[in-house]
Amino acid sequence: MxxxxxxxxxxxxxxxxxxxxxxxxxxxxxxxxxxxxxxxxxxxxxxxxxxxxxxxxxxxxxxxxxxxxxxxxxxxxxxxxxxxxxxxxxxxxxxxxxxxxxxxxxxxxxxxxxxxxxxxxxxxxxxxxxxxxxxxxxxxxxxxxxxxxxxxxxxxxxxxxxxxxxxxxxxxxxxxxxxxxxxxxxxxxxxxxxxxxxxxxxxxxxxxxxxxxxxxxxxxxxxxxxxxxxxxxxxxxxxxxxxxxxxxxxxxxxxxxxxxxxxxxxxxxxxxxxxxxxxxxxxxxxxxxxxxxAARTALPELPEAKFQRFLKDYALTEYDAGIIIQDRGMADFFESCAGIFDDYKKICNWLNGSVLQAINERKTTIAQLDISPEKLTDLIKKVDDGTISNLVAKDVFLKMLDSGKDASAIIEEEGLAQVSDEGELEGIVDALVTDNPQVVEQIQSGQEKAIGFLVGQAMKKTQGKANPKMIRELITRRLSNG
Amino acid sequence: MSIITDHDVRYVAALARIHLKEEEVGQLQNDLEKIIGYINKLKELDVSAVEPTSHALSLENVFRPDEVKPSLAHDKALAIAIEQRDGAFKVPKVIE
Known part of the structure; x- marks a missing residue:
């Protein structure tokens, strides 16, 4: 109309x-x-x-x-x-x-x-x-x-x-x-x-x-x-x-x-x-x-061409590629990461998330930030192999920027590795079941969602270090055994 | 054969920030007529085969490298100011 x-x-x-x-x-x-x-x-x-x-x-x-x-x-x-x-x-x-x-x-x-x-x-x-x-x-x-x-x-x-x-x-x-x-x-x-x-x-x-x-x-x-x-x-x-x-x-x-x-x-x-x-x-x-x-030859790859290439070579979404190419330094950083680690989407999520946020908050550039493609991909791998949760990784990232240390050192020094030891987790689950009889009752009467509450408590008790997937399994097993 | 009008003289004077007395307007009108007349005479020449030139010297590509040279000392730079304030040249207000 x-x-x-x-x-x-x-x-x-x-x-x-x-x-x-x-x-x-x-x-x-x-x-x-x-x-x-x-x-x-x-x-x-x-x-x-x-x-x-x-x-x-x-x-x-x-x-x-x-x-x-x-x-x-x-x-x-x-x-x-x-x-x-x-x-x-x-x-x-x-x-x-x-x-x-x-x-x-x-x-x-x-x-x-x-x-x-x-x-x-x-x-x-x-x-x-x-x-x-x-x-x-x-x-x-x-x-x-x-x-x-x-x-x-x-x-x-x-x-x-x-x-x-x-x-x-x-x-x-x-x-x-x-x-x-x-x-x-x-x-x-x-x-x-x-x-x-x-x-x-x-x-x-x-x-x-x-x-x-x-x-x-x-x-x-x-x-x-x-x-x-x-x-x-x-x-x-x-x-x-x-x-x-x-x-x-x-x-x-x-x-x-x-x-x-x-x-x-x-x-x-x-x-x-x-x-x-x-x-x-x-x-x-x-x-x-x-x-x-000579000047033409010396031109860098321009944003429009880079955008198209990122869609094609790394299968990025237009949204992700659009953000990455806004800064030539960021685009170069992405490509360096992509040469080390092949989950391009995860790299993008990190760059367009925590990394960009840190750049904006600290009013700096990717070049001046104390992070290298090696260090960042190393951190992403730690999440990938279950050493730390994504939540803890975000915290580790900030600590990396402040200290210049790499992810492994921080995880070790601060004992941030996820707890996947079954015996240790069982102890935590036992205590939770004892301390929360009403919640247990809810779960046993079929309210599956209440399991989430216990998992949350476990994460809280361990400062995010418990492996949430294992906790959930242990609770389910424990309660179904009566 | 008036090529230059009274208005032209006043307009050019205004552009050049020259204040003219009334009697000077007529005088300048005459002078400018003669100058334009001379230019018109030159225009009779056939220059169709001549490249336009923007410069009398046969020099090209005079450059300097991008290197910092000392600037004037601040007080020296401002010494020519009729009035100054806060390190700046003070002039009559130019915007309403």
Whole structure:
């Protein structure tokens, strides 16, 4: 059933993602490229735009850009230049930003997003160009304060085609874009630190129309969820505007995370007239085919391919594989484990369970966690052969992380091995039967479930060490013998 | 033969943050007319066989390695600030 206005419109979304490249130094000068320094401590005449200073391209930033471009299935331009984008704003000390206008380093790429039922949709990437980041502005009551530490940080701006049709697609695109880039060791991709930022262009048009409606540009979203929420709000706002017989105004709107709405920016920045022209301070550069091919060969297996391979080679579920590949380190760890122990599902359960939980709680990474594939599979084997229960294993795992010891040592030192000695367990069962006459009566009158209570008591008495299967058998045998 | 209008002069002046006196607008209109006229003269040349150039020097691929160089001392960097606060350059408020 389709009713109401929502179905009469189609949404068109395009995203601009800025990725800060994690080079040691800035794009055009040797100042350190780090987050969190005291204001204006990583600045020099070049990034402050002082007269007489000259920018020189950071070779590494160029390599990073090519690496990202190739991972996003882009063509790489062989001849590239930088241009000046002119604008007056206090975050930009030169009054122009060095960017790339008509010869971006990467163009014509794409990325896939899931659209249900295992189907993928191809989202075009128009271009990705190198540029320098602007400074940071803090707006006080009476003034704006400028910190130029970020000025000149290498950025790759990745522009999607207007192929996204709803906020969820935009969200999925961002997830997959971030995931692909995170495999390349070229950026933190940390939205909280601003090393990954996203602006969204959105418009609506009558369903079936091919012309674009007037778009608004949304800024100030601090998470992918915020991008999705801002788009949802903005689409509904545009619907209302159009249905009221008014026109959508082309403008920049800021997302307000507290009020959960977008509002016109009303900045004092002049109307956009960037007057791009080639930067005379920077000579053009060329990339050799051999260099690009070498970069292509050096690419790691990308998440999409890894996901498919994990389904095929390890028969993982889409759910399990989907979690494992979210982190390249985790995926590598999984494969190392799989080389030692062949119950892949059990490895997955551990990684996506206790291991992931420990990583999140300790705000760390799999690489920094004191656990190796050998140690983890060793622990899983201890559960498999009945040495310890799964419950005890979870505890042993945490003790392994804290002490760096292996599972056997902890099990031995703390006497955690399951008690499977029949004589010892019989003694425990005898005591329980004596102490719980009512429960025994219930069991004998056919209430099988009451056995569970006695098993639980046995586990409690032995701090989880009793072999629960044997306890159950012993109780049943004991009571049926009268 | 007015290619440059009074409005063009004021617009370009605004983009360049130049404050013009009234009498300067007419004067600049004349100057810009002459410059654009000269460019139009150049446009008569047939350059269809010439590669566009973005740079006068025949230099390419000038790079630097990704190595940290000392930055300016903080007080030196801020010495040029007209006003400062909390280690930052203080400027008139730019957002409402």
């Amino acid at each position: 389709t009713t109401g206005s929502q179905t009469e419109f189609e949404t068109v979304i395009g995203l601009e993602v800025h990725v800060q490249l994690s080079t040691q130094t800035k794009m055009f000068c040797g100042c350190r490229n780090v987050f969190g320094s005291a204001p204006n401590t990583n600045v020099c005449p070049v990034c402050m735009g002082l007269p007489g200073s000259l920018p020189v391209v950071n070779r590494e930033a160029l390599r990073y850009a090519v690496r990202i471009g190739l991972a996003l299935n882009c063509e790489i331009n062989r001849y590239i230049k930088f241009d000046r984008k002119n604008y007056y704003y206090p975050d930009c000390p030169k009054n122009y930003q060095i960017s790339q206008f008509d010869m971006p380093i990467c163009y014509g790429g794409h990325l896939h997003i899931p659209v249900g039922d295992g189907q993928l949709k191809k989202i075009g990437i128009t271009r990705a160009h190198l540029e320098e980041d602007a400074g940071k502005l803090v707006h006080a009551e009476d003034a704006s304060l400028v910190d130029f530490n970020r000025t000149g940080t290498p950025l790759l701006e990745i522009v999607s085609e207007p192929d996204l049709r709803d906020p969820q697609e935009a969200y999925d695109y961002l997830q997959n874009l971030k995931l692909a880039i995170s495999y390349l060791d070229v950026s933190d991709c940390d939205m909280e630190k601003g090393s990954l930022r996203c602006d969204a262009n959105v418009s609506i048009r009558p369903a079936g129309s091919t012309a674009f409606g007037t778009k608004t540009e949304l800024k100030n979203m601090n998470s992918f969820k915020a991008v999705r929420a801002a788009l949802e709000y903005e689409i509904s706002r545009q619907h209302k505007v159009v249905l009221a017989g008014e026109e959508v105004i082309q403008e920049t709107r800021l997302w307000d995370e507290n009020k959960l709405r977008t509002a016109s920016m009303r900045s004092k920045e002049e109307a956009h007239d960037y007057r791009y022209f080639p930067d005379p301070d920077l000579v053009p550069f060329t990339l050799a085919d051999s260099e690009i091919e």
